[in-house]
Ligand SMILES: CC(=O)N[C@H]1[C@@H](OP(=O)(O)OP(=O)(O)OC[C@H]2O[C@@H](n3ccc(=O)[nH]c3=O)[C@H](O)[C@@H]2O)O[C@H](CO)[C@@H](O)[C@@H]1O
C-alpha cells in the first residue's frame with residue numbers, strides 16, 4: 001500500500017490542468033452498454049475507478065480499448081454476461097451503474113449489493129424501486145440484486161424520495177431504452193447528470209430537463225454509437241483551489257468549468273481568496289491567511305459533500321471559528337480525528353464539525369479513510385510544519401489522476417512511497 005510523504009511549507013504557484021470528471025466518466029462508460037455500436041469517450045481520467053469500470057465491462061464481454069492517453073473506446077455489442085460480481089462492486093460502489101443499462105438492454109442483470117462504505121450506509125433502494133416501477137421484477141438474494149424484465153422496460157413517473165445522483169443516472173439510462181415516457185421527479189441536478197444526458201442524447205436518446213429536478217425521457221428502441229468529451233472534474237478543481245488557498249498561493253486551473261463550481265467559488269471568496277475565471281479556467285490568488293467559513297453540504301447547486309473534507313482543512317488553518325455541517329452522508333467526518341492528530345482544533349457535534357483555526361499544523365503519520373478525506377489530509381500536509389505521511393492512498397488513486405505530479409509541478413514537496 002503506497003503512502004505520500006509531504007514536507008509542508010511551500011506556497012503553491014503555477015498552472016494545473018484539470019482532468020475529466022470521475023463522477024461523469026463512470027456513468028458515461030456504463031451507458032456504453034446501451035448500444036451495440038462503438039462509443040468513443042475523450043477526456044477520460046486515468047484513475048483506479050476507471051480501471052475497475054473497464055474490468056467490469058470486459059467481464060461482461062464488451063470490447064474496451066485505450067485509443068490515446070485519455071480516450072477510451074467501448075463496443076458493447078459482444079456483451080454476453082450480465083453479472084457484476086461482489087469482487088468488483090466492493091472496490092467501487094459506482095459499479096451499481098451497470099444495473100439500469102444491463103436490464104434495459106438485455107432484460108436481465110445481477111449486481112452485487114454495494115453495501116456501506118467509510119462515509120455511510122449508502123443504500124440503493126431508490127435505484128431498485130424506480131426500476132420496479134418500470135416493470136422490472138427484482139429480488140435480492142445472497143447479496144445480489146437480481147433484476148429481469150420480459151420485453152422492454154415501461155416508461156413510468158417516478159418520484160425519488162431522496163435526491164440521489166447515481167440513482168437518477170441509473171434510472172435515466174434504463175428509461176432511455178424503455179417503451180414510453182419516463183418522468184423522474186426530485187431528480188439530482190448535478191452537472192454530471194447533464195453530462196450523462198448530453199451523452200445519451202448524442203446516442204439518439206430523448207432526455208430533456210437535465211439540470212432541473214424533473215427529467216423527462218422518451219424511450220427509444222435502440223441507441224447508436226457516438227463520441228463524447230467528459231466534463232472537467234469540478235471536485236478535483238475545487239481540491240486544487242483549496243490547496244492553493246491554504247498555502248496562500250497563486251494557482252490557475254486549466255480545463256476547468258467555473259459554472260459547475262458556484263457554491264465552492266463563493267465560499268473561497270468569502271474566505272478571502274481573489275478569484276478570476278474564464279470560460280474554461282479558474283485562477284485563485286490568496287495573499288492572506290484564510291478566514292473561516294461556515295459550510296453546509298446539500299445536493300447541487302448547494303455546496304457539494306465531496307468538497308466538505310477539504311473545507312474542514314481550510315477552516316482548521318483559518319482565522320476564526322466555523323461550522324461545517326454534513327447533510328448527505330451520516331459518517332463523513334473520518335478525516336477529523338486524523339486532522340486532530342496534526343494539531344487541529346475541531347469539535348464534532350452530531351453532523352457538524354466546529355473548527356477553531358490554529359496558525360500551524362504539525363506533520364504526523366495519518367491514515368486516509370476515503371477519497372476526499374485523503375485529499376483533506378494531503379492539503380493539511382502541504383502546510384504542516386514537519387513531515388506528514390499519508391497512508392492508504394489507494395483511496396486517493398480512485399479519484400485523482402497523478403495528484404502528486406500535479407502538486408509537485410505547483411511547487412509542493414510530495415513524494416509517493418511504494419510499500420508492498
Ligand atoms: C460515483 C458518484 O457519482 N458518486 C457521487 C454520488 O454518490 P451516490 O450517487 O452514491 O450518492 P447519492 O446521491 O445516491 O446519495 C445521496 C443520499 O441519498 C441516500 N440514498 C441514495 C440512494 C438510495 O437508493 N437511497 C438512499 O437513501 C444516500 O445514502 C445519501 O444519503 O453522489 C454523492 C452525493 O453528491 C457524491 O458524494 C458521490 O461522489
Ligand SMILES: C=C(OP(=O)(O)O)C(=O)O
Pocket residue numbers: 023093094306371372399
Ligand atoms: C464519494 C465519492 O465517490 P464514490 O461515490 O465513488 O464513493 C467521491 O467521489 O467523493
